Amino acid sequence: MTISVAGAGMAGLVAAARLRELGRHVVVRDKGSRLGGSMLLSSGVVFRHRSFDDFRAECPGGDERLQRLVWERLDDAIEWLVARGAPVVWEETGNPRTVGKRLDPRGLVEALAVEVELGSDGCVDGPLVLCTGGFAASSELVTRFVRPAASLRLRANPWSAGDGLGFALDRGAALSTGLDEFYGRNMPDAAWDETQLVSLSQLYGRFARVYDGDGVEFFARGDVSWSETNVVQATARRPGAKAFYLLDEEALRQTVRERTVAEMVAAAPSEAHVSLPDLPFDPPPGVVAAVRVVASITHTIGGVRIDDRARVLREDGSPVDGLWAAGVDAGGVATGGYASGLAQALVLGLVAAEDAAATG
Numbered sequence: 130m131t132i133s134v135a136g137a138g139m140a141g142l143v144a145a146a147r148l149r150e151l152g153r154h155v156v157v158r159d160k161g162s163r164l165g166g167s168m169l170l171s172s173g174v175v176f177r178h179r180s181f182d183d184f185r186a187e188c189p190g191g192d193e194r195l196q197r198l199v200w201e202r203l204d205d206a207i208e209w210l211v212a213r214g215a216p217v218v219w220e221e222t223g224n225p226r227t228v229g230k231r232l233d234p235r236g237l238v239e240a241l242a243v244e245v246e247l248g249s250d251g252c253v254d255g256p257l258v259l260c261t262g263g264f265a266a267s268s269e270l271v272t273r274f275v276r277p278a279a280s281l282r283l284r285a286n287p288w289s290a291g292d293g294l295g296f297a298l299d300r301g302a303a304l305s306t307g308l309d310e311f312y313g314r315n316m317p318d319a320a321w322d323e324t325q326l327v328s329l330s331q332l333y334g335r336f337a338r339v340y341d342g343d344g345v346e347f348f349a350r351g352d353v354s355w356s357e358t359n360v361v362q363a364t365a366r367r368p369g370a371k372a373f374y375l376l377d378e379e380a381l382r383q384t385v386r387e388r389t390v391a392e393m394v395a396a397a398p399s400e401a402h403v404s405l406p407d408l409p410f411d412p413p414p415g416v417v418a419a420v421r422v423v424a425s426i427t428h429t430i431g432g433v434r435i436d437d438r439a440r441v442l443r444e445d446g447s448p449v450d451g452l453w454a455a456g457v458d459a460g461g462v463a464t465g466g467y468a469s470g471l472a473q474a475l476v477l478g479l480v481a482a483e484d485a486a487a488t489g
């Protein structure tokens with residue numbers, strides 16, 4: 130019997146490739162106009178935390194069985210990708226907390242390429258693996274579940290609008306934990322496009338004084354997590370879902386990855402730079418630069434509840450017949466913190482394909 134895959138981003142391409150490898154006939158549909166979903170826009174760093182305990186500590190609200198599955202299978206899964214021809218850009222992540230590889234997203238799409246019906250809703254009856262990438266692109270669903278103070282800017286593909294979630298809920302699926310959480314970045318409050326999602330990220334909250342438009346310093350520098358996800362989520366709850374990053378000379382000299390803070394500030398479009406007299410409050414002494422940032426969502430963290438075979442579950446724990454979910458559609462893995470969305474998509478894509486091939 131044919132198995133359908135909805136979505137041709139990271140999880141969908143992986144699931145489809147594995148299903149074909151296992152000898153199953155597969156039809157892949159993607160609502161968008163190209164392959165790759167948000168994966169194509171990403172930095173391509175597929176990683177896990179160095180130890181499982183670190184993963185648990187970082188994401189304490191997540192489903193431990195799913196976390197263990199992703200953590201334990203990831204290294205072999207990356208080798209599977211590389212064996213299929215996924216080009217490795219870095220052999221390591223460059224982050225001492227994590228283990229993995231940086232892959233070239235375009236080469237990854239080519240290595241996994243399957244025939245895809247583009248511009249087509251993949252949520253169809255019959256055995257189906259949902260890989261539609263969550264609901265970041267639906268401001269209605271984001272407002273309902275994440276409850277930001279104002280609309281978030283979208284820092285991702287424009288097609289992941291909760292179709293997989295809606296389809297699964299209509300068939301009795303339960304929701305996961307973490308529905309009010311998201312992974313994203315504070316971006317300049319200015320115009321930008323999808324080619325600038327990485328280069329314009331204002332990834333220096335840890336060195337900034339973080340104020341909202343009412344002049345409230347709402348996040349202490351020492352509380353910013355290494356991924357900065359927590360300060361982005363806090364920004365989403367401030368007026369306008371915006372913040373001001375205030376910097377002194379010392380902050381501007383700091384480096385994050387390969388760039389200085391001054392370089393990241395300079396990269397922000399001029400509309401986002403605020404001269405100190407124009408701030409709506411008096412800045413603290415020593416501040417020499419201010420950037421207005423807006424909370425921007427890359428992907429949701431909560432979604433459809435699944436088991437460790439990637440089967441979609443009902444509230445009573447029973448599986449919905451013939452329905453699997455992988456990638457961001459599968460919620461409750463990184464609840465409470467941040468983990469690699471690409472890793473989750475890769476491992477759950479493989480797991481869903483293997484279970485669907487065996488039973489679907």
Ligand SMILES: Cc1cc2nc3c(=O)[nH]c(=O)nc-3n(C[C@H](O)[C@H](O)[C@H](O)COP(=O)(O)OP(=O)(O)OC[C@H]3O[C@@H](n4cnc5c(N)ncnc54)[C@H](O)[C@@H]3O)c2cc1C
Binds near residue numbers: 161164293
């Ligand atoms: C700028 C940026 C940088 C990132 N960097 C990293 C990184 O370095 N490391 C990391 O781990 N993660 C990173 N991510 C996140 C990562 O890209 C995602 O976690 C990952 O792509 C999720 O895979 P997915 O298959 O669930 O969703 P996606 O890759 O987004 O694919 C979802 C697909 O579903 C399609 N779709 C939606 N609705 C339907 C429908 N009804 N029918 C059919 N198709 C549908 C969409 O068109 C899309 O192609 C980054 C993301 C961005 C945007």
